[in-house]
Amino acid sequence: MTTIEFLKPDANITGRRNAIVEGLYNLLPDECVISDERELVPFETDAFTAYRRLPLAVVLPYTTQQVADVLKYCSTNKIPVVPRGAGTSLAGGAIPQEDAVVIGVSRMTRMIDVDYDNRTAVVEAGVTNLSISEAVSKDGFFYAPDPSSQLACTIGGNIGMNSGGAHCLKYGVTTNNLVGVKLVMFDGTIVDIGGQALDAPGYDLLGLLCGSEGQLGIVTEATVRLIAKPEGARPVLFGFDDAEVAGACVTDIIGSGIIPVAIEFMDKPAIDICESFAGAGYPMDVEALLIIEVEGSDEEMDAMLKKIIKIAQKHNVKNIKESQSATEAAQIWKGRKSAFGATGRIADYICMDGTVPLGKLSYVLRETYKIIEQYGLRVANVFHAGDGNMHPLILHNANDPKEAQAAEDAGMDILRLCVDVGGCLTGEHGVGIEKRDLMLHQFAEIDLNQQMRVRAAFDPDWILNPSKVFPLTLSQRKAI
Amino acid sequence: MALKILKPADELEAAQLITNARSEGTRLEIRGNGTKRDIGNAVSADKIISASAMSGITQYDPAELVMVAKAGTLLSEIDKALAKNKQMHVFEPANYGKLFGTNGKQTIGGIAASNMSGPRRYVAGAARDSLLGVRFVNGSGEIIKNGGQVMKNVTGLDLVKLMGGSWGTLGFLTEVSFKVLPRPETQITLAIHNVSDAEGAQLMATAMATSADVTGASHAPADIASQLMNAPVKGGITFMRLEGLKETIGVRCDRVIASLPKGLNIQEIDARASLALWKMIRDVLPFADQDQRPVWRISVAPMSGYKVAAAILNKLEGQVFYDWQGGLVWLRLDDVSNANAQIVRNIVKDHGGYATLIRASEPVRASTAVFQPEIAPLAALSERIKMAMDPSGLFNVGRMSPDV
Numbered sequence: 001m002t003t004i005e006f007l008k009p010d011a012n013i014t015g016r017r018n019a020i021v022e023g024l025y026n027l028l029p030d031e032c033v034i035s036d037e038r039e040l041v042p043f044e045t046d047a048f049t050a051y052r053r054l055p056l057a058v059v060l061p062y063t064t065q066q067v068a069d070v071l072k073y074c075s076t077n078k079i080p081v082v083p084r085g086a087g088t089s090l091a092g093g094a095i096p097q098e099d100a101v102v103i104g105v106s107r108m109t110r111m112i113d114v115d116y117d118n119r120t121a122v123v124e125a126g127v128t129n130l131s132i133s134e135a136v137s138k139d140g141f142f143y144a145p146d147p148s149s150q151l152a153c154t155i156g157g158n159i160g161m162n163s164g165g166a167h168c169l170k171y172g173v174t175t176n177n178l179v180g181v182k183l184v185m186f187d188g189t190i191v192d193i194g195g196q197a198l199d200a201p202g203y204d205l206l207g208l209l210c211g212s213e214g215q216l217g218i219v220t221e222a223t224v225r226l227i228a229k230p231e232g233a234r235p236v237l238f239g240f241d242d243a244e245v246a247g248a249c250v251t252d253i254i255g256s257g258i259i260p261v262a263i264e265f266m267d268k269p270a271i272d273i274c275e276s277f278a279g280a281g282y283p284m285d286v287e288a289l290l291i292i293e294v295e296g297s298d299e300e301m302d303a304m305l306k307k308i309i310k311i312a313q314k315h316n317v318k319n320i321k322e323s324q325s326a327t328e329a330a331q332i333w334k335g336r337k338s339a340f341g342a343t344g345r346i347a348d349y350i351c352m353d354g355t356v357p358l359g360k361l362s363y364v365l366r367e368t369y370k371i372i373e374q375y376g377l378r379v380a381n382v383f384h385a386g387d388g389n390m391h392p393l394i395l396h397n398a399n400d401p402k403e404a405q406a407a408e409d410a411g412m413d414i415l416r417l418c419v420d421v422g423g424c425l426t427g428e429h430g431v432g433i434e435k436r437d438l439m440l441h442q443f444a445e446i447d448l449n450q451q452m453r454v455r456a457a458f459d460p461d462w463i464l465n466p467s468k469v470f471p472l473t474l475s476q477r478k479a480i
Numbered sequence: 481m482a483l484k485i486l487k488p489a490d491e492l493e494a495a496q497l498i499t500n501a502r503s504e505g506t507r508l509e510i511r512g513n514g515t516k517r518d519i520g521n522a523v524s525a526d527k528i529i530s531a532s533a534m535s536g537i538t539q540y541d542p543a544e545l546v547m548v549a550k551a552g553t554l555l556s557e558i559d560k561a562l563a564k565n566k567q568m569h570v571f572e573p574a575n576y577g578k579l580f581g582t583n584g585k586q587t588i589g590g591i592a593a594s595n596m597s598g599p600r601r602y603v604a605g606a607a608r609d610s611l612l613g614v615r616f617v618n619g620s621g622e623i624i625k626n627g628g629q630v631m632k633n634v635t636g637l638d639l640v641k642l643m644g645g646s647w648g649t650l651g652f653l654t655e656v657s658f659k660v661l662p663r664p665e666t667q668i669t670l671a672i673h674n675v676s677d678a679e680g681a682q683l684m685a686t687a688m689a690t691s692a693d694v695t696g697a698s699h700a701p702a703d704i705a706s707q708l709m710n711a712p713v714k715g716g717i718t719f720m721r722l723e724g725l726k727e728t729i730g731v732r733c734d735r736v737i738a739s740l741p742k743g744l745n746i747q748e749i750d751a752r753a754s755l756a757l758w759k760m761i762r763d764v765l766p767f768a769d770q771d772q773r774p775v776w777r778i779s780v781a782p783m784s785g786y787k788v789a790a791a792i793l794n795k796l797e798g799q800v801f802y803d804w805q806g807g808l809v810w811l812r813l814d815d816v817s818n819a820n821a822q823i824v825r826n827i828v829k830d831h832g833g834y835a836t837l838i839r840a841s842e843p844v845r846a847s848t849a850v851f852q853p854e855i856a857p858l859a860a861l862s863e864r865i866k867m868a869m870d871p872s873g874l875f876n877v878g879r880m881s882p883d884v
Contacts, residue, residue, distance in 0.1 A: 118781045118783050119685075197779045208639075208641060212638070230691045257567075257663075424633045
């Protein structure tokens, strides 16, 4: 499967490999530079494993100044740079190229400051998403965005992809929970953007950085919002005989003025996969399952659930199961959050990430099944229904090139469908290389040119993650 | 001499007018209805282009929690449609008309371009957090779209955020889409009497550390508190707003009170009065005094607000009150002829924040950088961004800074 094009490595750069590696050793402690081919292998891909390229070298700095030194060196010598967090991107956002230096932030793992009165934490970019919440949990706080990969993924990567998660229906995605960063610009200049004070004057650079996929600079520290933990949280399972009816129920709940903290959807194949992996207690005799989480005091949760159940009953809900204990609640979420991993045990899969308007959920679900059937494949749907962010997992055998190709093609068809009903290509995974060439389905060339001109304001020579996000036909043009 | 006002009827006409302006080298002042013209530095322009003729809600299905409207649509029209469906803009767009002594009607494009947000901002985000999509004409006369109508979207560079709060310096907005949310069923405000500014900051921080979901946290010293309560009070008052379901709001009230020290004088303000109170705070009505005394909007970390205020009031005569858990300081100075920018900004800078001069007489505005100047590398970056969007420098020249 080689449909996604990679740039031909610049022989001028690869030819200078030894000199470049030596240059990096001069800037950093020896243990921060990886140049041995075998040791480079772990960095050749991310969670979009169908594609891989060995980078020229990898550096894992300890400090912002070291990141700045490397960036300055690379920009002076016009060497492409691929920033990397934990390498959990599902879109190939961190896949290297042969003429690039990977700058990984995995050694920058200090929690610098926790300030409960101002409700912020300052962390280095390599701190994992979950460890922020873990560090403040004992004092009654948490960090809201919760991507499924939260055990491994870094806050730096979260900013690059504007990561979301199951609970962003209520709390928003990364961009809504980030108040400041320390940024190393392409030429090694270190700047602080934002901070504990809200709404800095000038252009919203913080907003631009979120989801910019490492193309505007490298974030080395982040100041994030902490939120007081709700008194209690209760996920409730709602089983339905029909996937589309479950979709309509979601639209009705939101339309009635209730915003639960999360509404997750699973279809039959996803239920089977997750249940057999996690033993979460999901009902097995239904076609679709909603996990709806409410939070607050017992009185608040009871009041809200009463309303939700009433709506679900109108949609002929087949069974309703409330978690009776914290352990049961954790099991329910464990099943959901291990969906990708559990799927990986039974087949290879690619995961799509299109987002659609809520009213189109049922229609898109129906069409998704049709598309998958046309390609003779199987699909498991598990997604954030409350905000229209769909995650069809397209199952296939990656060792069969024909089937792998079919899976990729089916995925692209589904994403086009999402755009056509008024949605977008990616809700939280990013464009990376995976969806790069579909960008022209969502945007006109003129729109992308405008984005690329703004991008160039941050990185005039296009050294930062240069072959991602924008179709190569556009980004390889010198003048935009 | 009054400038000529261009009022395109649609996006295509706007693009044509801007293309013409570019070829003629005509600098344009961009505006909706001009209600926030008095904010920012003076604009050098040859003509005005207004979105006021481009009006109407283009898409609104309450169950999708999104509203799309042309940029010149009046906020009042949008509010009406939202109210009918028991929905709202969660960021509480402010209206500074009374502060300026004007009574123009704001447009939704102006709300997006100014990123002006009210009391709920510190928990629910600014206007830019609710802004999901934009269409605009850039300085080359090209029609650009970015973002869309869905709540999660990381498809390409987020120019939506860039346009939010860009004060018309980067493009002419033609259409915006905002996330909208259900309106809470009811609200209650707790007014805690006889509290100093420092004590108020600590009380608010304590309440915010509970799970009670306080959606408004403001503090006013006695003079301003008297205005807000419409009755003389002897000491400062800290206000905390709770919103939600009728059947459970009492429980959350109790939770807040239980978290605070014993022996406080706490008054409950009912839904109707609470609504009016937070509107006064949102619209800065305590300083709507029909004159031109300088009004600063200072943003700092919540626990720094009272310290900044004390340091400034130690050197200058004036009044303050606080929103956003204490992190937004509204400061009015007594000397109408001097905004004292250097004193204010030096103190604010020590606490890592920003000071924006929202109101001042024309001569004062003309001699003051209204927005806090950025550090050199960021100012240079902003200039490059401006060039990337408006290469000929046509739009709102000088409004955000002399360079942009």
